[in-house]
Amino acid sequence: MKRLGKYTFTFESAPAILSGAGSVGKAEGEGPLAHEFDFINENDGVGASTWEKAEASLVRQAVTLAIDKARLTPAEIDVAFAGDLLNQCTASTFGFRELQIPLAGLFGACSTFALALFMAALFVDGGYAKHALAEASSHFCSAEKQFRMPLEYGGQRPQTAQRTVTGAGACIVGAKGTGPRIVRGCVGRITDMDVSDPANMGAAMAPAAAATIGEYLLDTKTVPEDYDLILTGDLGSVGAALMRDLLRSDYGCDPGAVHNDCGLMVFDAKKQDVHAGGSGCGCSAAVFSTKILRELSNGTLSRVLFAGTGALMSPLTTLQGESIPCICHAVELAGGERRL
Amino acid sequence: MKRLGKYTFTFESAPAILSGAGSVGKAEGEGPLAHEFDFINENDGVGASTWEKAEASLVRQAVTLAIDKARLTPAEIDVAFAGDLLNQCTASTFGFRELQIPLAGLFGACSTFALALFMAALFVDGGYAKHALAEASSHFCSAEKQFRMPLEYGGQRPQTAQRTVTGAGACIVGAKGTGPRIVRGCVGRITDMDVSDPANMGAAMAPAAAATIGEYLLDTKTVPEDYDLILTGDLGSVGAALMRDLLRSDYGCDPGAVHNDCGLMVFDAKKQDVHAGGSGCGCSAAVFSTKILRELSNGTLSRVLFAGTGALMSPLTTLQGESIPCICHAVELAGGERRL
Numbered sequence: 001m002k003r004l005g006k007y008t009f010t011f012e013s014a015p016a017i018l019s020g021a022g023s024v025g026k027a028e029g030e031g032p033l034a035h036e037f038d039f040i041n042e043n044d045g046v047g048a049s050t051w052e053k054a055e056a057s058l059v060r061q062a063v064t065l066a067i068d069k070a071r072l073t074p075a076e077i078d079v080a081f082a083g084d085l086l087n088q089c090t091a092s093t094f095g096f097r098e099l100q101i102p103l104a105g106l107f108g109a110c111s112t113f114a115l116a117l118f119m120a121a122l123f124v125d126g127g128y129a130k131h132a133l134a135e136a137s138s139h140f141c142s143a144e145k146q147f148r149m150p151l152e153y154g155g156q157r158p159q160t161a162q163r164t165v166t167g168a169g170a171c172i173v174g175a176k177g178t179g180p181r182i183v184r185g186c187v188g189r190i191t192d193m194d195v196s197d198p199a200n201m202g203a204a205m206a207p208a209a210a211a212t213i214g215e216y217l218l219d220t221k222t223v224p225e226d227y228d229l230i231l232t233g234d235l236g237s238v239g240a241a242l243m244r245d246l247l248r249s250d251y252g253c254d255p256g257a258v259h260n261d262c263g264l265m266v267f268d269a270k271k272q273d274v275h276a277g278g279s280g281c282g283c284s285a286a287v288f289s290t291k292i293l294r295e296l297s298n299g300t301l302s303r304v305l306f307a308g309t310g311a312l313m314s315p316l317t318t319l320q321g322e323s324i325p326c327i328c329h330a331v332e333l334a335g336g337e338r339r340l
Numbered sequence: 341m342k343r344l345g346k347y348t349f350t351f352e353s354a355p356a357i358l359s360g361a362g363s364v365g366k367a368e369g370e371g372p373l374a375h376e377f378d379f380i381n382e383n384d385g386v387g388a389s390t391w392e393k394a395e396a397s398l399v400r401q402a403v404t405l406a407i408d409k410a411r412l413t414p415a416e417i418d419v420a421f422a423g424d425l426l427n428q429c430t431a432s433t434f435g436f437r438e439l440q441i442p443l444a445g446l447f448g449a450c451s452t453f454a455l456a457l458f459m460a461a462l463f464v465d466g467g468y469a470k471h472a473l474a475e476a477s478s479h480f481c482s483a484e485k486q487f488r489m490p491l492e493y494g495g496q497r498p499q500t501a502q503r504t505v506t507g508a509g510a511c512i513v514g515a516k517g518t519g520p521r522i523v524r525g526c527v528g529r530i531t532d533m534d535v536s537d538p539a540n541m542g543a544a545m546a547p548a549a550a551a552t553i554g555e556y557l558l559d560t561k562t563v564p565e566d567y568d569l570i571l572t573g574d575l576g577s578v579g580a581a582l583m584r585d586l587l588r589s590d591y592g593c594d595p596g597a598v599h600n601d602c603g604l605m606v607f608d609a610k611k612q613d614v615h616a617g618g619s620g621c622g623c624s625a626a627v628f629s630t631k632i633l634r635e636l637s638n639g640t641l642s643r644v645l646f647a648g649t650g651a652l653m654s655p656l657t658t659l660q661g662e663s664i665p666c667i668c669h670a671v672e673l674a675g676g677e678r679r680l
Contacts, residue, residue, distance in 0.1 A: 002467045003418070007442060009468050050660050078343070079527050087427040088654035089447045093530065097665050102347060102527035104455060104669075105652075107429045107445035115444060126466030127342045128349050187419050187442035190433065312445075314428035320390050325437050329444075 002125075005219025007186050007212075009118075011125035014181035014334065017296075018131070018174040019069035020289035023061035025140065025166025027274075028286070031267045036291040037167075038065055044141060044166050052086060052094075055139035058168040058282070059084075059095025063135055066170035066289070070131070070177075077101045077172070078129035081116035084137045084281050085109060085164075086146065091137050095168075101133065108327060110205075110234055111188065112136040113169060113285035114308025115329040120173040121182035130175050137168035138280030147198070147315055160200035162236040162279035165266055169285030171293065180296035184220065185331040188212045190312070192325040198313060202239025202263075202276055204324035205309040209235060210246035212328035213307050217253060220332075224255040229304045231292065232328075233284025234263030236277035239309075262287040284308050295335075302335035342465075345559025347526050347552075349458075351465035354521035354674065357636075358471075358514040359409035360629035363401035365480065365506030368618075368626070371607045376631040377507075378405055384481060384506050392426060392434075395479035395508075398622070399424075399435025402508035403475055406629070410471070410512040417441045417512070418469035421456035424477045424621050425449060425504075427486065431477050435508075441473065450545075450574055451528065452476040453509060453625035454648025454669040460513040461522035461671065470515050477508035478620030487538070487655055500540035502576040502603055502619035509625030511633065520636035524560065525671040528552045530652070532665040538653060542579025542603075542616055544664040545649040549575060550586035552668035553647050557593060560672075564595040569644045571632065572668075573624025574603030576617035579649075602627040624648050635675075642675035 002010050021038045029040030039061050046054040046061075059082070067074060080099075083106035084091035096103050108115045116134035123129040141151060143164035149155040173182065191211050195204035209232050217223060224230055224247075235243055240261045248254050262284040263277035288306060295301040307330040313322065342350050361378045369380030379401050386394040386401075399422070407414060420439075423446035424431040436443050448455045456474035463469040481491060483504035489495040513522065531551050535544035549572050557563060564570055564587075575583055580601045588594050602624040603617035628646060635641040647670040653662065 001470065052656060052660065083445075083447065085428075086654065087656065088425075088449065088652065090652070090654045090657050093652040093665050094657070094662070097530050097532055100529050102529055103667065104459070104527050105423075105447035105667075107423065107447045109428065119444070122466065122468060123462070126462065126468070128462060128466070130341065187444050189440050189442055190437050192437055312428065312430070312433040314426065314430045316392060316427065317430050317434070320392065322434070325433050327443065327445075 007215050008219035009185050011121050011182055011184060013125045014183050015121045015124035015173050015175060016177050016179040016181055017293060018172045018177045018179050019066050020171040020293040021062045021065035021069060022169040022286035022290040023058050023167060024286050028165055028167055028266060031272060033266055033291055051139055051141040055091040055137055055142050056094035059091055059137045062168035062170040066172050070172040072131060074099045074101050077131050077133050079104060079123055080133035081106050081119040082135040083107050083112035085143055108329060109310030109312055110279055110281050111308035111310030111327055111329045112281045114306055114331055117171060117331050118185040118329055121185060124173050124175050132173045133170060135170040136281035136285035138164050138282035140164045140166045143280060157275060158199050159275050160238050162263055162276045163274040164280035165278045165283035167282035167286035169289030171289050181334040183332050183334050186212055186216050188327040188329045190325045190327055192323055194323045196323040198318050201311040202236040203242055204311050205235055205326040206239045206242035207246055208326035208328040209243045209307055209309045210250060212330050214247055214251035216330055224253055224258050227258050227303050227305050228301045230255045230259045231304060231306045232261045233308045234279045235261050235309060236263040238276045296333055299335055304333040306331050306333060347555050348559035349525050351461050351522055351524060353465045354523050355461045355464035355513050355515060356517050356519040356521055357633060358512045358517045358519050359406050360511040360633040361402045361405035361409060362509040362626035362630040363398050363507060364626050368505055368507055368606060371612060373606055373631055391479055391481040392430060395431040395477055395482050396434035398508040399431055399477045402510040406510035406512050412471060414439045414441050417471050417473050419444060419463055420473040421446050421459040422475040423447050423452035425483055448667060448669060449650030449652055450619055450621050451648035451650030451667055451669045452621045454646055454671055457511060457671050458525040458669055461525060464513050464515050472513045473510060475510040476621035476625040478504050478622035480504045480506045483620060497615060498539050499615050500578050502616045503614040504620035505606055505618045505623035507622035507626035509629035511629050521674040523672050523674050526552055526556050528667040528669045530665045530667055532663055534663045536663040538658050541651040542576040543582055544651050545575055545666040546579045546582035547586055548666035548668040549583045549647055549649045550590060552670050554587055554591035556670055564593055564598050567598050567643050567645050568641045570595045570599045571644060571646045572601045573648045574619045575601050575649060576603040578616050636673055639675060644673040646671050646673060
C-alpha cells in the first residue's frame, strides 16, 4: 500500500510540477502579488458578456498558458482535474469546452485546487498519466451574485467575511521533467463544528484545516518546524488564527512562524477593502500556481505543506438552518529536484 | 503506462466490486426493478423536512448498506468518491457528514457514478486504497425545484424530457475479495453539438456517449458484439436512439442488440408517466449497484461496458443562451472472477 499512517497517500515517484500559470482580475492585480501573476485582466469582465462567461475565460487563460509553458499541446494532457464554485461547476465545463482534454470534474469548494493537484500527482505516480492538469477558478462577481447579493445592492458585509478572488490557476504535473515534486498527499474528511454563519467561513473551515494538518503531521512523524511553509488556502485572518489555536490545543503543535494563508497573501488588507482576506477556489489556485511554484523552483522554499480548505454549504442549506460542513485536502511539495 | 490506445486506462489488478446497494423512492419502487433495490422509501420525503435533506438521507442509506454488505466499517474505507446534481453538491456532503470517510467530491452530472467507479478502481488498482467507495444520488423533487419548476406549479414537460430518479447507489471496490471486476475505464472529453434545449438532454448527451463508446471500442480493438451489455446511463429513449445512429455513422458499428440504458430500465414507460425515461445521478447509480452488479455476480452477464453520460449545463447557462456541453465516462466490468 502506497500509504503512511491513517490518512496519508505517498507518491514514491515524486511527480514533478512542470509548469503553472495564474490569471487574475483587477483587484488581485493591485495587490502585493501583482508581479507574480501571468495575466492581470484590467477589467473583471474579461471581454465576456456575463460574469460566469468571464470566469470561464479565466479558466481558458490559465489552462492554455500552463500547457504552453510546459511546451505541450492539449492533446498531450492525459487527464485534467478541475472545479469551481458555480452551480453545476460551469466555469470549468465552459472553460474546458473546446480543449478536448479528458476531464474529471471535482467539487471541494475552496479546497478544489489542492484536491486537483493531489489527483494529478496520483494519476502520474500510479503510471496512469504522463501529463495531468490541475485547475480551479473563482470570480468575485459571479460568486457574490450566486452566494450573497447582486453587486448593485451595495450590501455591507461583516469584517469576518472574505472577498472571493477573481482568478484561475493551473499546473501541469508530469512523470518526467524538472520542477518541484509532489511527494505525499491527503484526502480530507468532513468536519462540522456547528458554525452556521456564511459570513464567517474562516471559522467554519478552521477545524477541518487543523484536523487534516494535525493528522498529516502524525502520519508523517513531522513537526511544523520541518516545513519552510505550511500554506492554507483560504482561511483568512479569522480562520487562520483559529486554526493555529486548534492545532495547539488538539495536536500540541504550533505552526506559528511557518504558517501562511493564500487568503492573507493575495490582498493588502490595510489598503484594499477585503475584510478578513481572500477566498474562492481561484485564490489558492492562482497563488500556488505562480508565487509558491516559483519559490519552490528557485530554492527559496524547499518543503511546503499545502492544505486547501473548503466550506461545502450552499445558500439553500444555510436557509434550511444547516451548519457548514468543511473539508481540507493537502499535498506536500519538495523544492527543485529533492525527493523523499 | 497503464494505458491502451488514446483514452483508455487499464486496471491490471482488476479490482473487485465487493458490494453494492441502491436506495430509491416510491415511483422507482413501483417500476420494473422494484425487486432489485435494497431500500424502497414509501415516501419520497424519507422522513426529512426538505427534499434536499431527503436526498442526503438516501445517500446515507446506500452508503451505510454497501459498507455493511462488504462486512466493513466506515473506518476501513480509505477514500470515497461521490457527487450529485444539487448546487454545491450538498446531498453528498450532508450524506457523508457524520461518516468520517476521506471524501473526494466529484461533479459530472448524471455521469458521476461512472466517474466515481472509475476513480475507486484506479485508487485500488494503483495500490493507494484497500477499499474505495463510489456513490451518487439524485431526487426528483430537489431536481425539479432547482432545475425546472416548483412541483406545485404542475408544469407540463415535453415528451423528450426525462424524469429524475429519486435514488442513490453505492459500491465498495476492494483489492482483495470476490466480486465482479473493473478491468478498464475511460475519462470522457466534453462534447457539445450545439443542442440547447434543457428538456431534451438525451439529444445533447448522445454525441458524448457515442464519442466515448466509439473511442473505447477503437482503443480496445473490440466490437459491440464482444459485450453482453453496453449500458448507458441515462440517455432515455430519445438519446439512446440518437446514440446508436451516431455510433453507426461515426464509428461504423451497431450496438443494437447489446445496448440498454438505465433510464429505460428503471421505469415502465407505458405505465408510468416518465416521458423519455429516467435520469439523474441516482438513476445509473441505483440500477448499476443492484441489478447489474447482481447479474455480473451470478454469471448472467460476463462482460459489460458501462458508460455514464452527463449534461454539464446549469439553469443559468441556459438562460444565458449557451448550448449544453456533455461528457461520458466509462468503465468495463468482467463478471465473477474473470480477469483480462
